[in-house]
Amino acid sequence: MESWDVIIVGAGHGGAATAIALRQKGFAGSIALITRENLPPYERPPLSKDYLAGDKPFERILLRPESFWADKDIALRLGEAVTDIDPLRREIALYDGTRLRYGSLVWATGGDPRRLSCPGADNAGVHAIRNRADVDRLKAELAGGARRAVVIGGGYIGLEAAAVLRKLGCEVAVLESQDRVLNRVAGEELSRFYEAEHRRHGVDLRTGVTVSGIEGRDGQATGVTLASGETIPAEIVIVGIGIVPAIGPLIAAGAAGANGVDVDEFCRTSLEDVYAIGDCAAHANPYADGAVIRLESVQNAHDMATTVALAITGDHQAYDAVPWFWSNQYDLRLQTVGFSTDFDRAVLRGDPAERSFSVIYLREGRVIALDCVNRTKDYVQGRKLVEARLVAEPERLADTETALKDLL
16 A cells, blocks of 8 residues: 555645645645546636636646646646545545545645536536536637626635636626625625626626526526526526535544645644645635634635645644735726725725726724725735734724725
């Protein structure tokens, strides 16, 4: 039986960053990086942006050149999936029956796209955007002449895909079941701004609507039917309604968890020498008042990877990173820092009509988050306010003549 000092399951941002960080920290043991895809590690955010638009070829979204992994003595095990974990023997089983022994196991599998449960959801032409194969299928249909698209879900993925599809000349409808887009991650001011922007670019954006089925002919999607009975014609349907954490083998092996696998401040699961990071890891986040959350971001995956690499090499430093996110839609760059959840006041800084502004979120007078649209300086300086949990006067925050750094 093959033995590895560290086995990392999942080769997205978190898994790849763990392997890289281990070598950077001087770890000389053996490392295996296992991925279901037959591809070396690559960036995921460009899938719904530059890669879908055709602005970046696949080679430009590789996290490292293919030769890097061999140079660093990191074994890439492509096209393999873990089906079982034996934490007592410290073994994992692969889909083909192969068993591998580990010293430390790092679970970095992220999640699988949440699927529609309505009739017709399995029709051809219904797409997720989670990996390269998903987007390649979508691009092939676009290349074949498909031009009518319906996007189900008004989160980041759905809105980014809608913006790219409009750029490619498609008719696009966006359907969101909540009363506004970005409902879980932003305040109403930002939601309404993005709704207006998409409509200005010709998107048929609808909120508060429910999908009852996907119409089809000969197994091919032809439209999306709403609970109202209306059917919106579509040759392409993109489903962006979140992910389901890919944690089945961990939970079956006895790891604690429900919506994600539970980890402590060092990203350790309840199983000995088994860590979990990234989208699938449920952790008590200090910037969410200690609430146990899953954080779906590249930043979180990288920061947790560093935490694990340090722990494996004997330098235990608790995860304590301010969360940040970004989204590119049309010529708008949104940069977010902190969590706006449970804010009690939102301060507008700048003018949305000029398409350059920030929304600063307060709770009990303290700055807890910022959404910055085409205002990178606010984002950079505002991050310090969130880290400091600064109590600030709303009038000064709103004054664009006052640099945010001057409030510290």
